[in-house]
Amino acid sequence: MSDQTTSGPVLAADGTPLKRSLSRALRRQKMRALLLIAPLLLFVLITFIAPIADMLFRSVENQIVQETLPKTVEALADWDPNSGQAPDEPVFAALAADLKIAVQEKTHTRLGSRLNYELTGASSLFRKSGRAVNRMDLETDAPFKEKFADIDKNWVEPDIWRTIQTYSPRYTSGYFLNAIDMQKGPDGAEARPENQQIYIMLFKRTLFMSLVITGSCILLGYPVAWILANLPMRTANLLMILVLLPFWTSLLVRTSAWKVMLQQQGVINDVLVWLGLVADDARLVMINNQFGTIVAMTHILLPFMILPMYSVMQTIPPSYLRAAKSLGATNWTAFWRVYFPQSVPGIGAGSILVFILSIGYYITPEIVGGTTGTFISNRIAYHISSSLNWGLGAALGAILLAVVLLLYYAYDKIVGIDNVKLGG
Amino acid sequence: MADTQTSDAFVEFERVQKSYDGENLVVKDLNLIMPKGEFLTMLGPSGSGKTTCLMMLAGFETATHGDIRLDGVSINNIPPHKRGIGMVFQNYALFPHMTVAENLSFPLEVRKLGKAERETKVKRALDMVQMGAFGGRRPAQLSGGQQQRIALARALVFEAELVLMDEPLGALDKQLREHMQFEIKRIADDLGITVVYVTHDQTEALTMSDRVAVFDDGRIQQLAPPDKLYEEPENSFVAQFIGENNTLEGVVKEIKGDTALVRLDDGELIDCKPVNVSEPGERTRVSIRPERVEYNKDRLREGVHTLKAEVLEFIYMGDIFRTRLRVAGNEDFIIKTRNAPDQDRLQPGTQIEIGWLPEDCRALDA
Ligand SMILES: Nc1ncnc2c1ncn2[C@@H]1O[C@H](COP(=O)(O)OP(=O)(O)OP(=O)(O)O)[C@@H](O)[C@H]1O
Ligand SMILES: [Mg+2]
Numbered sequence: 001m002s003d004q005t006t007s008g009p010v011l012a013a014d015g016t017p018l019k020r021s022l023s024r025a026l027r028r029q030k031m032r033a034l035l036l037i038a039p040l041l042l043f044v045l046i047t048f049i050a051p052i053a054d055m056l057f058r059s060v061e062n063q064i065v066q067e068t069l070p071k072t073v074e075a076l077a078d079w080d081p082n083s084g085q086a087p088d089e090p091v092f093a094a095l096a097a098d099l100k101i102a103v104q105e106k107t108h109t110r111l112g113s114r115l116n117y118e119l120t121g122a123s124s125l126f127r128k129s130g131r132a133v134n135r136m137d138l139e140t141d142a143p144f145k146e147k148f149a150d151i152d153k154n155w156v157e158p159d160i161w162r163t164i165q166t167y168s169p170r171y172t173s174g175y176f177l178n179a180i181d182m183q184k185g186p187d188g189a190e191a192r193p194e195n196q197q198i199y200i201m202l203f204k205r206t207l208f209m210s211l212v213i214t215g216s217c218i219l220l221g222y223p224v225a226w227i228l229a230n231l232p233m234r235t236a237n238l239l240m241i242l243v244l245l246p247f248w249t250s251l252l253v254r255t256s257a258w259k260v261m262l263q264q265q266g267v268i269n270d271v272l273v274w275l276g277l278v279a280d281d282a283r284l285v286m287i288n289n290q291f292g293t294i295v296a297m298t299h300i301l302l303p304f305m306i307l308p309m310y311s312v313m314q315t316i317p318p319s320y321l322r323a324a325k326s327l328g329a330t331n332w333t334a335f336w337r338v339y340f341p342q343s344v345p346g347i348g349a350g351s352i353l354v355f356i357l358s359i360g361y362y363i364t365p366e367i368v369g370g371t372t373g374t375f376i377s378n379r380i381a382y383h384i385s386s387s388l389n390w391g392l393g394a395a396l397g398a399i400l401l402a403v404v405l406l407l408y409y410a411y412d413k414i415v416g417i418d419n420v421k422l423g424g
Numbered sequence: 425m426a427d428t429q430t431s432d433a434f435v436e437f438e439r440v441q442k443s444y445d446g447e448n449l450v451v452k453d454l455n456l457i458m459p460k461g462e463f464l465t466m467l468g469p470s471g472s473g474k475t476t477c478l479m480m481l482a483g484f485e486t487a488t489h490g491d492i493r494l495d496g497v498s499i500n501n502i503p504p505h506k507r508g509i510g511m512v513f514q515n516y517a518l519f520p521h522m523t524v525a526e527n528l529s530f531p532l533e534v535r536k537l538g539k540a541e542r543e544t545k546v547k548r549a550l551d552m553v554q555m556g557a558f559g560g561r562r563p564a565q566l567s568g569g570q571q572q573r574i575a576l577a578r579a580l581v582f583e584a585e586l587v588l589m590d591e592p593l594g595a596l597d598k599q600l601r602e603h604m605q606f607e608i609k610r611i612a613d614d615l616g617i618t619v620v621y622v623t624h625d626q627t628e629a630l631t632m633s634d635r636v637a638v639f640d641d642g643r644i645q646q647l648a649p650p651d652k653l654y655e656e657p658e659n660s661f662v663a664q665f666i667g668e669n670n671t672l673e674g675v676v677k678e679i680k681g682d683t684a685l686v687r688l689d690d691g692e693l694i695d696c697k698p699v700n701v702s703e704p705g706e707r708t709r710v711s712i713r714p715e716r717v718e719y720n721k722d723r724l725r726e727g728v729h730t731l732k733a734e735v736l737e738f739i740y741m742g743d744i745f746r747t748r749l750r751v752a753g754n755e756d757f758i759i760k761t762r763n764a765p766d767q768d769r770l771q772p773g774t775q776i777e778i779g780w781l782p783e784d785c786r787a788l789d790a
């Protein structure tokens with residue numbers, strides 16, 4: 001009944017400190033547990049950690065310049081990028097030698113498209129020069145500076161050389177700078193021109209819309225979860241099927257259904273016009289914008305909010321509410337002071353799930369987002385599959401990952417991660 | 425009893441019925457009047473409707489029919505939080521996200537008491553259950569008995585005059601339970617509160633209560649002080665349910681004043697006190713407590729009928745001897761004798777004759 005207060009370390013029966021003998025006793029258990037989960041651990045390492053590591057690596061990797069133009073990079077090291085002039089003959093000779101090999105190995109076009117991310121026109125410059133260099137004779141055709149000037153006068157401008165020099169190190173922060181609307185200038189990082197800035201805005205929009213989606217999921221999901229948790233088991237299970245039903249229909253079908261519902265000639269507009277709430281020539285624009293994305297994604301992610309909330313609420317015995325009321329609390333006080341705090345772990349779990357899912361969501365914004373409702377993930381997808389600028393895609397992805405981890409950390413600090421319960 | 429509106433009635437159930445499903449009555453015709461300051465226990469087998477009664481009183485279930493009055497005012501339409509009834513739940517229902525002190529301060533906060541006043545009251549309540557040092561802990565960090573005390577303190581801290589307790593000691597071990605029975609009784613007496621206590625442990629009911637209401641089948645079978653309940657059960661359910669009891673079945677042969685002559689099914693005759701029988705020819709079940717059976721002929725009254733019995737088993741229990749007999753075909757007839765120096769230890773196989781005072785043997789309903 002009374003608290004035992006002891007001074008000094010507690011000793012086990014054989015005289016070793018209790019802490020040590022406890023950890024020894026637990027070690028075997030831990031080892032066994034580790035062996036049991038080893039297959040999963042390997043699986044996760046290979047299929048989850050490895051791609052992420054690869055992505056993080058790609059976001060800074062930049063070996064292509066050095067590998068394709070090794071001699072040029074070396075010769076260019078002494079050149080002053082601020083001189084306003086192209087480098088001298090030795091650099092051109094090195095370039096000719098490098099390109100000769102590159103053309104044979106067909107790597108010069110890849111280098112061209114890599115440098116094209118940084119300097120528009122680089123791609124065609126390298127393709128054109130590759131064909132010309134292939135016809136040159138390295139022994140006899142010197143000096144090369146005029147030859148290259150003949151191929152394309154861009155070679156005697158400093159811009160391309162500056163770009164080559166800037167991107168000659170094996171690793172670069174260029175992708176990351178690009179991902180936050182900056183670029184490498186002669187004097188370090190600088191902001192991109194106004195009309196090229198897009199990513200910061202997209203990040204902000206993604207965060208904002210994910211927050212709105214999470215918020216509306218909480219507002220819509222909480223009452224549903226509450227009803228489910230307080231109904232008799234049979235009815236609750238029946239209604240649960242309705243909650244889960246969306247899981248069993250294709251994501252595309254559901255998203256397209258929203259198109260049908262929300263478009264200007266769609267169901268909702270028709271009803272509003274019929275009711276006379278909206279004039280026929282002033283039909284609401286509810287799709288291909290932020291509103292459409294928020295509505296459709298709230299609908300799609302709602303089950304992820306309801307399920308953890310429901311499983312947490314189910315474990316809250318009704319006797320707590322009764323106790324609170326018997327102690328004199330009104331229905332609202334009893335809910336707010338007693339029920340709600342105990343359901344917070346469910347809200348936390350649901351919010352984390354929904355927020356993290358929506359921050360990386362891609363299909364729905366792609367279909368119903370138009371231009372104002374797309375997410376950063378749509379941009380990442382574009383770089384991965386269309387522009388093939390994997391480095392930039394990887395950098396954007398890495399930033400997204402960092403943001404999520406940061407928010408997760410903040411959540412842990414504010415609410416406490418042990419306050420997250422997916423059930424039980 | 426239902427119609428007598430006594431002026432000192434504090435809690436009153438009048439012809440209360442309750443059905444959950446519209447088909448079965450869980451509580452059938454409950455009538456009960458409690459004066460202020462009484463410690464009343466509802467005792468009964470599982471499913472007999474005890475919790476339901478308590479919930480109706482607390483306001484969490486509505487009576488299907490009838491009237492419940494508190495201090496003369498019908499409370500059927502008063503919501504639970506306005507009834508001012510303290511309640512200790514079966515599983516304590518301490519709020520897990522609050523500390524012990526916060527739990528206790530909750531009812532005071534919702535009553536908008538000032539901080540200083542809250543703190544004094546919480547401290548006093550904690551001291552009352554000898555848990556003064558535990559105010560900062562969470563309920564999960566307390567043992568069952570400690571949680572029980574906190575639940576009790578929480579039900580008392582806002583000075584409710586009526587406290588309901590639903591099997592508050594059900595989860596505790598025997599020793600702690602006995603200790604807590606004593607504590608609860610002491611606190612209730614000190615504060616002068618009215619307590620409705622639910623249990624299905626009859627020892628608990630007998631040791632703590634001013635009166636015990638024995639529930640079965642949605643009705644109060646008997647409402648009486650513990651000694652009366654034990655010694656003068658009004659029907660065979662109560663006789664069976666409270667304490668150990670021997671029953672013999674037979675038919676009333678004749679009734680003369682306050683003794684009845686009963687012919688047992690194997691033909692033997694015994695003297696009983698007629699309780700639920702009124703005329704010869706009725707079937708009856710006679711009930712006799714094991715400690716009231718006498719086999720020492722010297723101690724029996726002249727002329728009473730005796731029965732032949734065979735000792736089947738002798739159990740030494742320290743303070744008493746428990747002997748199982750075969751009597752009139754019943755092989756579970758128990759007698760209890762005090763472990764005194766001159767007491768015989770009956771060996772199995774011995775033939776004895778047993779008898780009793782007619783007023784100890786009650787002829788009840790069949
Ligand atoms: N919410 C409910 N809905 C339907 N039937 C109920 C409900 N609560 C209780 N019952 C039924 O009412 C009857 C009485 O239940 P009650 O809980 O009052 O019994 P009890 O005397 O408290 O039993 P125990 O000693 O086991 O706690 C039981 O048959 C039970 O099945
Ligand atoms: Mg009960």
